[in-house]
Amino acid sequence: MAAFKTLDDLQDISGQRVLVRVDLNVPVKDGKVTDYTRIERVVPTIQELSTKGAKVILMAHFGRPKGKPAEGMSLEPIATAVEQVLDSRVHFAPEAIGEKAAEAISRMVDGDVLLLQNTRFYEGEEKNDPEFAKALAANGDIYVNDAFSAAHRAHASTEGLAHLLPAYAGRTMQAELEALEKGLGQPARPVVAIVGGAKVSTKIDLLQNLVAKVDALVIGGGMANTFLAARGIDVGKSLCEHDLADTARAIDAAARKAGCDIVLPSDGVVAKKFEAGAESEIVAIDAIPADAMVLDVGPRTIEAVKAWITKAHTLVWNGPLGAFEIEPFDKATVEAARHAAARTGEGILVSVAGGGDTVAALNHAGVADDFTYVSTAGGAFLEWMEGKELPGVTALQA
Structure with missing residues (x-):
């Protein structure tokens, strides 16, 4: 397996805006998360970045909204679930790109965690549209992918961003890749x-x-x-x-x-x-x-x-x-x-x-x-x- 950078390669990130692709596509029943496993898996990456003073900006998809906002597929309720698991405040931006996202990010202080709206509310996500990827990249200084479960998709938030910002594997992604290398790589x-x-x-x-x-x-x-x-x-x-x-x-x-x-x-x-x-x-x-x-x-x-x-x-x-x-x-x-x-x-x-x-x-x-x-x-x-x-x-x- 070719080498990839991890959080160990990140030096002083205090004050840096770190865009973190996570998997929050969790099962929900009657508006409540029924299995927190995927949220729990990304906690180490979020906490490490936050503790080091980064502004942690989470990106994720939820459901299959087909490129436009869809009822019941907003990530806002999921922000509450992430907050419960992290045991610390998670802010929410009602958009993933544009003015409202920029405004929410501008209010962040070092160590804050913010969840952007569902990336699949935008046509450019699943098409890996370069312009949409650029709009996402405008939200951050560094890109971290901690969503191995979405790594088989060449989407803007999983693949396109890695070519626009310094890119690193989060702790869950790192653990998965190292385990898979032991499984069938070598x-x-x-x-x-x-x-x-x-x-x-x-x-x-x-x-x-x-x-x-x-x-x-x-x-x-x-x-x-x-x-x-x-x-x-x-x-x-x-x-x-x-x-x-x-x-x-x-x-x-x-x-x-x-x-x-x-x-x-x-x-x-x-x-x-x-x-x-x-x-x-x-x-x-x-x-x-x-x-x-x-x-x-x-x-x-x-x-x-x-x-x-x-x-x-x-x-x-x-x-x-x-x-x-x-x-x-x-x-x-x-x-x-x-x-x-x-x-x-x-x-x-x-x-x-x-x-x-x-x-x-x-x-x-x-x-x-x-x-x-x-x-x-x-x-x-x-x-x-x-x-x-x-x-x-x-x-x-x-």
């Missing part, structure tokens, strides 16, 4: 990837990239059924993309060529209904009843997955092994996650995980805080795993 081997989820069709690029980079690829969830069916196994009523059999066989062939072991279920937990309290049984993977569906991998498979985690020095995880939302179909994901957490705690394993369902599954297992790094970045994390260039990261590289 990992300690053996490297094992666990990829789960419902459909192969959403993760073709991911699988194709991983087989060339890891020593073993564990495939779980509904995705595994597509690979099993491609190998001639009857998966009953299980979720399966039969039309992707050729794709699955091509990924199998690429893995063999690269020397990557693909680990598929050898047994599964099956049920006739996907609901709480449904009767289930453990069967060999080639003995799935015609009227049943696989909803989790079985104990033999769990042991095989844990054995690979034991061998590994690096683990990259995206997607659960089974339908973890309902017991008992959470067993494999929970056992594998706890085993990975234990190996991480012993200092043997670097464990990097990301994706909405993955974070939820690790929280369900009670080990999200025990992994080396858990990314809340969603699409950006997935594109990184796919080996794609992230414009917001590239723009920061020195």
Whole structure:
């Protein structure tokens, strides 16, 4: 990974206007934030800059307003939530550029924190319009990007600004990039990837990239059924993309060529209904009843997955092994996650995980805080795993 500047490279910033791109696209219900995780992640950067006397000017998007102001998508209520987490005053500007933004910034004193209005209220944001980027740049002296989750978008506030002002990675961005470098950039081997989820069709690029980079690829969830069916196994009523059999066989062939072991279920937990309290049984993977569906991998498979985690020095995880939302179909994901957490705690394993369902599954297992790094970045994390260039990261590289 190319070098990038961090807050360590910033010297005397007292009185400087620092534009900080953050991710405040948080879930809201009845006007109240229901999950503060993304806000909590950017607190270290905000506090560090504020403590050093900078005028901290936050930029963020919220929802999909399509380039114009939209009801219910103002960042003003989010400013209150940030204020609660920071435990200090957060001012709000009703515009992101122009006179009202300039006026709010002019009233700031050293150490103040100000949140600008939703950057996506402007057409130029998602178009990465040079004039809009210049208007944003007029608000600050320094640019800090602390929103890895938006780094896969070449928008004005995530990419354009980095070419107009001295650009730095915030602490969250820095931690994410360093963790990802350990995960797939220059990992300690053996490297094992666990990829789960419902459909192969959403993760073709991911699988194709991983087989060339890891020593073993564990495939779980509904995705595994597509690979099993491609190998001639009857998966009953299980979720399966039969039309992707050729794709699955091509990924199998690429893995063999690269020397990557693909680990598929050898047994599964099956049920006739996907609901709480449904009767289930453990069967060999080639003995799935015609009227049943696989909803989790079985104990033999769990042991095989844990054995690979034991061998590994690096683990990259995206997607659960089974339908973890309902017991008992959470067993494999929970056992594998706890085993990975234990190996991480012993200092043997670097464990990097990301994706909405993955974070939820690790929280369900009670080990999200025990992994080396858990990314809340969603699409950006997935594109990184796919080996794609992230414009917001590239723009920061020195």
